[in-house]
Amino acid sequence: MSGYPPEMQESIRLVEATRLRRLKETFPTMSLEEREQVLNAFHPDYIKEKMRAIRVGVSKGQRMPVELADIVEGRPHIGPDFDLSEPFAETDVLVIGGGGAGASAALLAQENGAKVILVTKLRFGDANTMMAQGGIQAADRPNDSPAIHYLDVMGGGHFTNVPELVEALVMDAPFVIKWLEDLGMMFDKEPDGTMVERHGGGTSRMRMHSARDYSGAEIMRTLRDEVRNREEDITVIEFSPAVELVLDDKGQIAGAVVMNLETGVYSYIKAKAVILATGGGGRLHYQGFPTTNHYGATADGVVMAYRVGAPLGYLESMQYHPTGAAFPEQIVGLLVTEKVRGLGAQPVNKYGEQFVYPLEPRDVEAAAFIRECKERGNGIITPTGQPGVWLDSPMIEIIQGPGTIKKNLPAMVRQFGRFGIDITQEPMLVYPTLHYQNGGVRLRADGSTEIPGLFIAGEVSGGVHGHNRLMGNSLLEITVFGRRSGRSAAAYAQQVKPGKPTLAHIEAWNRELEEAGVDTGVISPILLPDYTRRV
């Protein structure tokens, strides 16, 4: 029995009718000019009223979604008089964030001689990393090279990426794959050991490594398990988000104030170096979009780093993933991995016709979906009014052979199967969903920032991907820069001469807000979204 209502099933009949013909048809890719046009007209980043410049701080004038700007300009949880004299704990390196970047950083900091404390908001591994399905890029096949990977990354990012960061990304990539494998990660392989590698949006070579469709989960649980094995040197503290960074009287980092989520108590953790790895901000629901992100993705790191003076960048571009689930209602916004298109499924409109090349860069693909629904009226509308286009998954079995979907996309089969939709037989309805924070705190190739002792890794950072990240480059980024920042932070912690911790920056921040007449009424970081019903 189909999990789709009758109106939607009618459209599915059209999709089925065109399927065999479409198997032989490739929709042409857009020229760079066509891409510009569709982005300008339909991508959410280009909607002027929904973006604004921030009015205070070192990156004053930087544009970002209004929801984010309100939080960045917020007031701290604690006052400048908060007592720092008796730290709750002391360590060489404090890692903030228990996702893939934080776990990688903790491991490398420990290997390089540091004692580490890792604090995280919810449980260790409740993170976007856990949710990644598609895979991780690395140029390790003979017909590929780091140079070709470099070009793909730059093109995907509209040539705005920081070259040194991209170089680090592509050159470290094969080493990261080897590192993960040595830690015991199970990559998809041919019987002779050859990695199974596929295309992703915007790649010119097949270099997407995967672990079925639990790629991120497999990375996360492997790294987490390894961190737990090193408990003598790495202490993990869960349900304790950081709310404010602490500097010393020389302007160097001196740790962070964390909040016990259950008791509401704030305490100071003193550290010689801090690695910020708090991930992205999908739960801010820019422009009301649903999101693929985990519950704790509220852009805390951007807020905290900015308040101590670290410059931000690229936050005017957010990534909307073209294929968020649009039906059923219970899973709207959740990711349908790009691998579905990588395996051959085409996006088609309500008449069963293609309207875009399946693997354009994400922003272009998403804008094309919005155009198909909003301008051309060729989308399918669900009973709750949600628009969407079809992703013709049954094609995969015809192209790649029966059983391919079950073997390669078990998470997707399960996700839709729970609601009576068999994706091997019926297409999935999809629409863009808020997915990734392209920008963030600016970093250098060694993971350092403008603030001495503050290192950064992962989705919270900005510069690696320019204005648009390609799939598979962020699982790569978190491991590459997690490792780099861990190594750098350990080395820094060994030689730094700590000064006296102070919260003078809070005083300065509050004064600046006042002088600029800025009051957004928000206390930030916000830590969790509020989904309780307003009555």
Added chain:
Amino acid sequence: METEKQSEVTEADLIPVYIMGKRYMVPPTLTIMKAMEYAGYKLVRGCGCRGGFCGACATAYRILGDPKLYFGLACQTVVQPNMYLAQIPFFPAQRATYDITKLEPTATTLFSIYPEVLRCLGCGACTKACPQEIDVRAYMAAGMKGDIATMADLSFDCIMCGLCAVRCPAEEAQYNIAILARRLYGRYLAPRSKHLEERLEEIEAGEFDVALAELKRLSREELVARYRARDIEPTEGPREEED
């Protein structure tokens, strides 16, 4: 703040559910997680990815008049009338500490790190509880035989939610044993990639340094031209028969 999208419901559509024994009226289309939020809970424990990947939201429930005990993920299970819900956001489980670089991928390793694997009774209570539809009993059986590869393969979709351990009469922490098997498999038993090793040697020998240095120096126009000129590897066609 935007709330998660929900369809409009009228009072008459609402159904009763019991959260920790207390009755709430909620829309019937919601997942257990969203129903709790609808009822006014701001979740701290028991909520992570909201997408079925992290295992934070393990839930046990009964339905009025039905003697069975059910299990599920709160973020993936739709409410039913008269559900009695209990979150199990944390369940204590034994976990061994080991140095993966110093192990051998053998039955002996598995049995010495987790001797309790041999205590499994084969009752299957774990399999019934697993929200990922994993045959937990089968992977434990593989573990008892010391078959690391099978244990790794069968347990692959495990999200470490802990529901199997909650049910186990032999007090196993199945998912912790399973991840040891997967790591042993990934590190020692999976065939190695020759092309990866070769690429590492090439990078270490500096073979791409010149090309990268050149690319970094290019002007935007030159870079764009290179990007446009790059050739795109064709997507895989149908697989060969013998494959």
